[in-house]
Amino acid sequence: MFGSFCFPRFFVYLSDKKKRMRLRIALASDLPDLQKIYVGTIEEICIQDYNQQQIDVWKSTVENTLRWTAMMNDQLVIVAEKNNKIVGFGTLRDGNYIDFFYIHKNFQRQGIAQNILSQLETHARKSGNFNITSDISITARPFFEKNGFTILKEQKNLRKGIELINYKMEKILQ
Ligand SMILES: CC(C)(COP(=O)(O)OP(=O)(O)OC[C@H]1O[C@@H](n2cnc3c(N)ncnc32)[C@H](O)[C@@H]1OP(=O)(O)O)[C@@H](O)C(=O)NCCC(=O)NCCS
Structure with a gap:
């Protein structure tokens, strides 16, 4: 799976709320x-x-x-676990594009997204990228703004005749 050669399979984080959270590369x-x-x-x-x-x-x-299937095979997929249960995941495509980013509905506002994003940014930086981009939902926009992303443009996407608004966002990596 992508990234497994350059990332340890398991790495442990202690979140702000001092609850043990484990981040790891996803398995099939x-x-x-x-x-x-x-x-x-x-x-x-x-x-x-x-x-x-x-x-x-x-x-x-x-x-x-x-x-x-393509996501699991070709992207860096980081999952967060609490008590051996997956509580969120984020993925990086082509080294600097966040494709999927979702936290379990019952584990919101516990710093899980923050920890996953930090790992994705570290990977993007180590891969030599100067920026990280994504197409961000209205829901996730405040989180990404808090984390230094800015809006490049608002997008109206048509899916099965239904319009969905999201934002092309970017963060310049220091
Ligand atoms: C956005 C999302 C990823 C945030 O996950 P999370 O684990 O709850 O976020 P964190 O706990 O790491 O948040 C860290 C900080 O970001 C900010 N933040 C997070 N969610 C926020 C919100 N809805 N509104 C305002 N600020 C927010 C806060 O400053 C928060 O710190 P605080 O809780 O101490 O105030 C989560 O709500 C989610 O899964 N949303 C739907 C995902 C989605 O739409 N994905 C589509 C592709 S982008």
């Missing part, structure tokens, strides 16, 4: 858990910013097996 067998988090977070968290039609179109992309 993690895929069903990642997909559950993806759907659950979209349904329960992103519903604050998107209507039901938009949520339905967005979460239906979990059925795109080719895209998910």
Whole structure:
């Protein structure tokens, strides 16, 4: 799997709230858990910013097996675990593009995203990149702004005839 040759398979973090969190590279067998988090977070968290039609179109992309398989094979996929349960994941494509980034609906605001992002940024920097980019949802925008990302443009994406707004964002790596 991408990145496993240059990353230790396990690395431990102690979050701000002093709860033990383990970050590790994803295994192929993690895929069903990642997909559950993806759907659950979209349904329960992103519903604050998107209507039901938009949520339905967005979460239906979990059925795109080719895209998910390519993600697991070609990207750096970092998962966060608490008590041996996966509570979030983030992925890096082509060394500096954040593709997937979702935290379990029951584990929001515990610093999990912060720790995953920090690892993705470290990897992007070590790979010689000067920036990191992503297409960020309305829901995730405040988190990324807090972490030094700026908006390059607002985007209106048409999926199955339904419009979904997101933002092309970038952070210049120091
Ligand atoms: C955005 C998201 C990743 C944040 O994950 P998280 O683990 O809850 O974030 P963290 O706990 O690491 O947040 C760190 C800091 O970022 C800021 N932050 C996070 N979420 C925020 C929000 N919704 N509004 C404002 N600030 C926010 C806060 O400053 C927070 O620190 P605090 O909790 O001490 O105030 C999560 O809410 C999520 O999964 N959202 C849906 C994901 C999504 O839309 N993905 C699409 C691709 S981008």
